[in-house]
Every structure is written in structure tokens, then in C-alpha cells.
Amino acid sequence: MIKLENISMKFNLGIEATSFKETFIALFNKKKRIKKNDNEFWALKNVSFEVQQGEVIGLIGSNGAGKSTLLKVVSGVMKPTKGKVTVNGIISPMIELGAGFDAELTARENVYLNGAILGYSKKFIEEKYQEIVEFSELKDFMEVPVKNFSSGMTAKLAFSIATIVNPEILIVDEILSVGDIKFQEKSKKKMMDMIKGGTTVLYVSHTLDSIRELCTKVIWLEHGEIQMIGKPNEVCDAYYKKQLG
Amino acid sequence: MIKNMANNFKKYSFLMQQLISRDFKVKYKRSILGVLWSILQPVLMMTVMAIVFSQMFKFKVEGVNYLVYLMTGLIMFNYFSEATSNAMTSVVYNFTLINKIYIPKYIFPIAKCLFVGINFLLTLIPWFAIILLSYIGLGEYACPINLWYILIPYILLCFFMFTLGIGLIVSCVSVFLRDMFYIYSIILTIWNYLTPIFYSLEILPPTLQTIFKYNPLYLFITGVRSIVLYGQRPSFVQLGSMFIVGLITMIIGLFVFKKKQDKFIYYV
Numbered sequence: 438m439i440k441l442e443n444i445s446m447k448f449n450l451g452i453e454a455t456s457f458k459e460t461f462i463a464l465f466n467k468k469k470r471i472k473k474n475d476n477e478f479w480a481l482k483n484v485s486f487e488v489q490q491g492e493v494i495g496l497i498g499s500n501g502a503g504k505s506t507l508l509k510v511v512s513g514v515m516k517p518t519k520g521k522v523t524v525n526g527i528i529s530p531m532i533e534l535g536a537g538f539d540a541e542l543t544a545r546e547n548v549y550l551n552g553a554i555l556g557y558s559k560k561f562i563e564e565k566y567q568e569i570v571e572f573s574e575l576k577d578f579m580e581v582p583v584k585n586f587s588s589g590m591t592a593k594l595a596f597s598i599a600t601i602v603n604p605e606i607l608i609v610d611e612i613l614s615v616g617d618i619k620f621q622e623k624s625k626k627k628m629m630d631m632i633k634g635g636t637t638v639l640y641v642s643h644t645l646d647s648i649r650e651l652c653t654k655v656i657w658l659e660h661g662e663i664q665m666i667g668k669p670n671e672v673c674d675a676y677y678k679k680q681l682g
Numbered sequence: 683m684i685k686n687m688a689n690n691f692k693k694y695s696f697l698m699q700q701l702i703s704r705d706f707k708v709k710y711k712r713s714i715l716g717v718l719w720s721i722l723q724p725v726l727m728m729t730v731m732a733i734v735f736s737q738m739f740k741f742k743v744e745g746v747n748y749l750v751y752l753m754t755g756l757i758m759f760n761y762f763s764e765a766t767s768n769a770m771t772s773v774v775y776n777f778t779l780i781n782k783i784y785i786p787k788y789i790f791p792i793a794k795c796l797f798v799g800i801n802f803l804l805t806l807i808p809w810f811a812i813i814l815l816s817y818i819g820l821g822e823y824a825c826p827i828n829l830w831y832i833l834i835p836y837i838l839l840c841f842f843m844f845t846l847g848i849g850l851i852v853s854c855v856s857v858f859l860r861d862m863f864y865i866y867s868i869i870l871t872i873w874n875y876l877t878p879i880f881y882s883l884e885i886l887p888p889t890l891q892t893i894f895k896y897n898p899l900y901l902f903i904t905g906v907r908s909i910v911l912y913g914q915r916p917s918f919v920q921l922g923s924m925f926i927v928g929l930i931t932m933i934i935g936l937f938v939f940k941k942k943q944d945k946f947i948y949y950v
Contacts, residue, residue, distance in 0.1 A: 513784035536778055541711060550700045553697040554785065556694075
């Protein structure tokens with residue numbers, strides 16, 4: 438389903454810093470001249486793993502370990518500097534909900550816009566529109582511009598749109614903490630249903646309890662390298678010990 | 683590759699449609715006259731410029747209706763300038779999206795060129811109304827409506843390809859060099875004055891005239907003008923060069939964009 442072979446990802450930290458002034462100073466001042474290698478940052482180093490259909494993979498690691506970069510490589514947003522990614526199946530990315538919303542448009546218009554961004558067809562959205570509205574619990578607010586929504590309401594709407602399909606691969610970046618308690622339970626149940634239906638899931642979270650509960654396999658990333666792959670409990674225990682022990 | 687592109691195009695045509703309708707909704711939200719502004723604005727612009735240039739500066743183009751002459755140049759240049767500037771910012775403004783979800787990035791500049799294009803087609807309504815009014819005495823000369831009008835869609839298509847090509851190039855450059863936002867607005871101002879919009883090429887010295895004729899915008903604007911003002915078909919050389927200029931610019935634009943688009947993500 439998903440196969441990563443020796444994936445490495447390089448970022449150039451110096452990109453932001455090349456204003457005219459700095460370039461000009463660097464011309465005359467050798468000390469201030471930034472060496473090229475100092476600016477290179479490897480967010481992922483030689484990462485390889487395989488995911489079979491129906492597996493639920495948890496990704497853990499400290500901030501900046503490369504988890505989100507890995508998800509971006511899998512979903513095709515970034516091309517890896519080195520290595521090869523093979524993905525078979527339709528991906529539904531849920532990396533940060535509501536990224537495709539236009540604040541000026543109403544909730545109803547945003548359902549269509551965001552659906553189109555996620556690659557749904559017009560017919561599909563029309564068919565599923567009622568279902569999306571019901572799941573989001575926002576029936577009375579569909580004609581209100583999204584800029585007037587609270588952040589919880591926006592997230593609820595976005596979650597409902599993103600999960601209306603039954604994707605073959607679902608990419609989830611820390612989103613189960615969306616909305617009020619009632620909605621959190623509901624979205625968790627929805628995820629469980631998808632997993633039971635055979636969806637492959639890549640799940641990033643800092644809540645180890647939910648990782649233990651949901652995942653069949655856990656990958657621990659640190660400084661862009663795989664520290665450990667294995668059973669959820671083993672990896673989570675080792676990670677917990679390293680972080681706090 | 684072409685088959686691949688066609689498939690992609692089909693898959694993302696609904697997104698394109700949504701982006702264009704989003705632009706319309708956002709543009710006219712909370713304005714009372716709404717879409718009517720698309721028609722009203724060029725008429726008012728033309729009126730102001732007509733008064734300034736024909737009354738104050740006494741500009742004249744011998745033997746033709748100056749109002750139609752001016753408006754043809756004005757709406758065509760405005761389309762080019764608005765479409766390319768919108769296309770330029772479209773990729774950068776959608777970075778939050780590009781950073782999260784995989785979408786073919788060329789979709790943003792193309793959607794902008796089409797959106798401004800639809801607006802441009804609306805401005806053809808008052809433009810044609812003024813041509814009709816020239817029959818009943820608006821301006822000194824009447825503009826003959828003739829058979830060659832059928833060539834106008836062809837010219838506009840070539841013009842669109844040219845605009846799209848430039849739009850793709852500037853949007854790509856602006857990702858790597860944000861200074862382009864400022865540079866391009868200056869380029870457009872210069873280009874505006876170098877294009878015979880309110881003056882005629884004949885008032886310039888002969889050497890300058892030859893150079894000015896290499897301006898692609900002059901080619902497209904003159905093509906439409908010769909049909910509308912003189913009832914003459916542009917020569918086959920002109921018609922052919924329109925197609926070649928349009929096609930080559932579009933291909934260069936697509937090529938540059940395709941080659942650089944994977945690097946966009948590092949410049950967010």
C-alpha cells in the first residue's frame with residue numbers, strides 16, 4: 438500500500454535570510470558569510486518502512502522530529518530529496534483541518550469549495566451534502582460566512598467534509614481533539630468505523646493513550662531518523678521512558 | 683504527458699470552477715451593484731480618459747472614432763494587466779493550501795486568467811454598445827460592422843494564450859523573488875505607456891515605430907482595431923504571428939512552471 442525506501446528530505450534554512458542587505462554585507466565581510474553546509478537541515482534521514490492495507494500506524498516523536506514532514510512526503514505535498522515513495526490508493530489528507538476554507542464564503546459554499554480541493558466530484562458533494570451537515574451539527578449555520586464561526590465550529594465542519602469519503606489511506610495529524618466532548622467522541626467513533634472498514638491510517642499524535650488504543654504499529658521518529666518500530670505498547674513505553682525517565 | 687495533463691484537467695475542472703465562482707462571490711460581496719460593476723467600470727474609466735485625452739490634450743487619431751479606438755485598447759490592456767497580476771499573486775496567496783494538500787499548482791494562475799477573462803467578456807457588452815452608438819452620432823465617425831468580426835474570437839484566443847503564458851511566468855518568478863510584486867507593477871506601468879492605447883503609433887518618429895511594433899500587445903490590439911475601426915481583415919502574416927506569439931508564450935510559461943513547481947514548497 439505505502440512503501441518508503443530510503444527517504445531523505447533536505448531543507449535549506451538559509452532561504453529566508455537572503456535579503457539584499459545581508460548579501461551585500463556578506464560580500465565584504467567574510468565572517469558573516471554563511472557557509473552553505475551550515476544551512477542544510479535534514480528533516481528526514483534514510484527513512485524506510487512499509488505499510489499494508491488496514492494497518493493503523495502511529496507516529497510519535499518530539500516536536501520537530503520530522504513527523505509532519507513524513508506525512509507531507511506520503512501525501513505528495515513534498516517530493517523527497519532522495520529515495521522513493523510508492524503509494525497505492527486514494528489518499529484523504531486531514532493535515533490541519535480547514536486549510537481550504539475561504540472566510541468570506543458561507544459554510545454551504547465552503548463545503549463545495551473544500552470538497553473540490555479534496556478532489557471530490559460535484560455529484561458526490563451534492564449527494565453527501567445532507568450527511569455532512571448532519572454530522573457537523575451546524576444545520577442552522579450553513580448560510581453564515583465562516584469568518585463568523587468559532588474555531589470549534591470551523592473544525593467540526595472541516596472534519597465532517599474530510600471524513601465523508603471512505604478513503605483507502607487516511608492521514609491524520611493530531612485532530613481528534615476537535616470540538617466539544619460530544620463531538621470528540623463522535624469523531625473518534627467515525628475513525629474507528631473507518632479503520633474497521635479496512636482504511637489504512639497514518640496517525641500523528643502526542644496523546645500516547647489514543648495511540649495505544651487505535652494503532653496496530655507505532656513508529657518513533659527522532660531527529661529525522663527512525664528510532665524504533667514495533668508494537669504500540671513497547672514503543673510507547675520506550676518513548677515515554679526516554680522522554681521523562 | 684499530454685494524456686496525463688488531460689486527465690488531470692478533467693479531474694480538477696470542478697476545483698477550477700469552484701475557484702472561479704469563489705472569486706466572483708468574494709469580489710462582489712456587499713457591493714450593491716454587484717456584477718454590474720464589471721460593465722460600469724470600464725465605461726466610466728473610458729469616459730474619464732476620453733475627456734482627459736480628447737478634450738484636454740487634444741489627442742486624435744485621423745479618420746476613426748476616438749472613443750472606440752481608446753476603449754478597445756483600454757479594455758484589452760486592462761485584461762492583460764489584471765489577469766497577469768492576479769495570476770502572479772495567486773500561487774503565493776494559496777501557499778497555506780499548497781503546503782497542506784497536493785493540488786496541481788498551475789490551477790491557480792489558470793483559474794485567475796479565466797476569472798478575469800469572464801469579466802473581460804462582460805466588458806465587451808458596453809464596448810459593443812459604444813460601437814452601435816457611433817452609428818447614431820457618438821464621436822465623429824461611425825464604425826462599420828462587418829464580416830471580419832468573426833475573426834475577433836480567434837484574436838482573443840491567441841491573446842488569452844499570451845496572457846496565460848506571461849501569468850504563469852510571473853507567478854513562478856514571484857515565488858522565488860517576492861520583490862517581483864513591486865517590480866511587475868512598474869513593468870506594467872511602463873508597458874502601458876509603450877502600448878498605443880490612447881495615442882496612435884503615427885505620432886512617433888519612424889525608428890521608434892518599428893521598435894514599438896514588436897510589442898505583442900500592440901499586435902493583438904491593432905488586430906481588433908483594424909476590424910472594428912476600419913472594417914479591414916488583419917493580414918495573414920499578422921493573424922499567423924498572433925497564433926505563434928500566443929502559443930510560444932504559453933508553452934514557455936507551462937514549461938517554466940512545470941520545471942520549477944516542485945521547488946515552490948521550500949519558499950513558503
